[in-house]
Amino acid sequence: MPDDADFGAAVAEVVRLIPAGHVMTYGDVAAALGSRASRAVGKVMAHEGSDLPWWRVVRSGGLPPVHHEARAHEHYRAEGTPLVQGKTTWRIDMRRARWSPDTDADDPF
DNA sequence: ACGGTGACTAACC
DNA sequence: CGGTTAGCCACCG
Numbered sequence: 001m002p003d004d005a006d007f008g009a010a011v012a013e014v015v016r017l018i019p020a021g022h023v024m025t026y027g028d029v030a031a032a033l034g035s036r037a038s039r040a041v042g043k044v045m046a047h048e049g050s051d052l053p054w055w056r057v058v059r060s061g062g063l064p065p066v067h068h069e070a071r072a073h074e075h076y077r078a079e080g081t082p083l084v085q086g087k088t089t090w091r092i093d094m095r096r097a098r099w100s101p102d103t104d105a106d107d108p109f
Numbered sequence: 110a111c112g113g114t115g116a117c118t119a120a121c122c
Numbered sequence: 123c124g125g126t127t128a129g130c131c132a133c134c135g
Contacts, residue, residue: 007131007132007133008132008133025117025118026116026117026118027117027118030117030130030131035131035132036117036118036130036131037117037130037131037132038117038118038130038131039114039115039116039117039118039130039131039132040115040117040130040131040132040133041116041117041131041132042115042116042117043114043115043116043132043133044116044132044133045116046115046116047133049116054116057116058116059116059117059118060117060118060119061118064116065116065117066116067116068116
């Protein structure tokens with residue numbers, strides 16, 4: 001039961017549940033834990049993200065953590081994560097890539 | 110107990 | 123679209 005796990009352990013568990021090609025926002029991960037500590041989620045990722053698919057956790061709007069965009073971009077391209085390419089910027093297509101541990105629907109459209 | 114901090118978010122200008 | 127302000131919550135010394 002995740003209730004006994006520490007916040008960090010719970011975050012790691014949720015992140016590991018995210019399937020390739022999909023992402024969750026920090027707020028969504030925190031919400032999945034019953035909390036709103038989006039910041040705390042980021043702190044856990046910074047500390048233990050080394051062993052986690054941190055690139056599957058993005059900021060609101062579909063942008064990866066600051067200074068980690070390039071590294072994340074390679075993962076997205078490799079996993080087939082739907083991206084929206086702009087003239088000089090890019091972001092994740094949240095409408096299709098957003099995922100929830102309770103909703104594994106692949107194509108809600 | 111307390112204040113500072115952060116891989117955040119939303120609202121406002 | 124970008125800079126500012128404030129709210130948010132968990133962790134650390």
